[in-house]
Amino acid sequence: MAYPRVLSDLINSFKRLPGIGEKSAERLALSILDFSEDEVNNFANSLVDSRKNLHKCEVCGHITDKDKCDICLDESRDHNVICVLEDYKSVFAFEKAGNYNGVYHVLNGLISPIDGVNPEDINLASLVSRVKELDHPEIIIALKSTIEGETTTLYLKKIFEGKDVEISRLSYGIPMGTEIDYLDEITLDRALSDRKKIS
Amino acid sequence: MAYPRVLSDLINSFKRLPGIGEKSAERLALSILDFSEDEVNNFANSLVDSRKNLHKCEVCGHITDKDKCDICLDESRDHNVICVLEDYKSVFAFEKAGNYNGVYHVLNGLISPIDGVNPEDINLASLVSRVKELDHPEIIIALKSTIEGETTTLYLKKIFEGKDVEISRLSYGIPMGTEIDYLDEITLDRALSDRKKIS
Numbered sequence: 574m575a576y577p578r579v580l581s582d583l584i585n586s587f588k589r590l591p592g593i594g595e596k597s598a599e600r601l602a603l604s605i606l607d608f609s610e611d612e613v614n615n616f617a618n619s620l621v622d623s624r625k626n627l628h629k630c631e632v633c634g635h636i637t638d639k640d641k642c643d644i645c646l647d648e649s650r651d652h653n654v655i656c657v658l659e660d661y662k663s664v665f666a667f668e669k670a671g672n673y674n675g676v677y678h679v680l681n682g683l684i685s686p687i688d689g690v691n692p693e694d695i696n697l698a699s700l701v702s703r704v705k706e707l708d709h710p711e712i713i714i715a716l717k718s719t720i721e722g723e724t725t726t727l728y729l730k731k732i733f734e735g736k737d738v739e740i741s742r743l744s745y746g747i748p749m750g751t752e753i754d755y756l757d758e759i760t761l762d763r764a765l766s767d768r769k770k771i772s
Numbered sequence: 773m774a775y776p777r778v779l780s781d782l783i784n785s786f787k788r789l790p791g792i793g794e795k796s797a798e799r800l801a802l803s804i805l806d807f808s809e810d811e812v813n814n815f816a817n818s819l820v821d822s823r824k825n826l827h828k829c830e831v832c833g834h835i836t837d838k839d840k841c842d843i844c845l846d847e848s849r850d851h852n853v854i855c856v857l858e859d860y861k862s863v864f865a866f867e868k869a870g871n872y873n874g875v876y877h878v879l880n881g882l883i884s885p886i887d888g889v890n891p892e893d894i895n896l897a898s899l900v901s902r903v904k905e906l907d908h909p910e911i912i913i914a915l916k917s918t919i920e921g922e923t924t925t926l927y928l929k930k931i932f933e934g935k936d937v938e939i940s941r942l943s944y945g946i947p948m949g950t951e952i953d954y955l956d957e958i959t960l961d962r963a964l965s966d967r968k969k970i971s
Contacts, residue, residue: 576864577837579821586815591803597791603861604790605822606835613823616785617816622778623804624812636805638776662802665775 634679634696636661651675656713683721714742833878833895835860850874855912882920913941
């Protein structure tokens with residue numbers, strides 16, 4: 574292909590993004606030529622700045638451009654309720670849903686002995702010390718229902734068992750708006766055994 | 773949403789790309805955090821460089837990072853055959869198809885009196901002077917079949933009429949691999965009236 578060198582470099586960069594194939598990368602790269610110079614500079618700067626300035630919140634492990642993230646700094650939130658998540662993407666998902674007013678703890682991974690990921694490899698120790706300083710805290714575990722997620726959930730349960738900590742996990746069941754006949758068997762089984770009385 | 777400022781800037785930049793909505797922009801922006809620092813720098817540099825270094829070829833109007841584009845510089849191509857296109861994106865489409873060995877002329881627009889685009893507003897004058905210097909050249913018009921495309925085609929025909937120029941346009945008809953019953957009526961009509969004898 575007769576793309577000028579600088580353009581094929583740009584296409585290659587776009588191709589590294591998730592879900593962007595050859596065709597889309599070409600389309601996106603060519604669209605940059607219609608941007609104003611300011612727009613392109615802003616784009617390039619926010620790319621570099623995002624990578625450079627974002628790091629983990631020293632309290633909860635969520636990404637932030639400060640020492641502590643906005644959620645940990647927010648006095649109006651209930652700091653006695655901690656939702657434990659696998660990654661920062663889940664934090665954004667919760668914040669979008671918008672009904673949760675506690676704080677978070679981002680593990681940045683899940684326990685997976687088969688991959689050599691042990692409890693000390695993920696952001697767990699700081700959760701234990703956070704919880705120690707709270708008075709009858711509540712921990713909500715919101716990890717995915719894979720072997721790694723379940724292992725991590727069980728491990729967390731074991732750590733806090735017998736301590737003055739209320740611990741729960743998200744409910745499993747039918748996603749809202751889903752046709753029952755399209756559901757996989759495991760979810761359906763789970764929804765059946767976790768059925769709730771209609772009062 | 774509680775995105776750090778620098779991240780929401782990046783999301784906004786991604787949102788300006790064609791076909792990228794809110795959700796995709798967030799996903800793409802978050803994926804940047806998994807890039808290495810070198811990758812991000814390369815990405816940012818090729819963005820800025822593409823916008824800065826690419827300009828129009830002084831011969832044909834195609835984009836290039838030199839004075840003349842690679843196609844115009846290529847001695848092995850037939851410079852007596854000029855394919856007239858609306859934009860540089862069409863050049864890349866032709867080059868991908870890979871069977872055309874002539875050169876191009878990019879109009880960077882189409883005549884559209886209703887939008888105030890007159891013949892002198894598009895890259896036409898330089899086509900006329902290019903053609904003048906050639907010996908019995910062939911011009912292939914490859915413009916889309918809209919009012920603007922047809923107007924421009926007719927205008928080109930009028931300019932070169934009576935001169936020593938062979939002029940043709942791409943054939944209209946059924947796209948390869950398309951089901952006949954899904955075709956729009958105008959294309960079907962055109963394919964019917966342009967039918968070719970089977971010899």
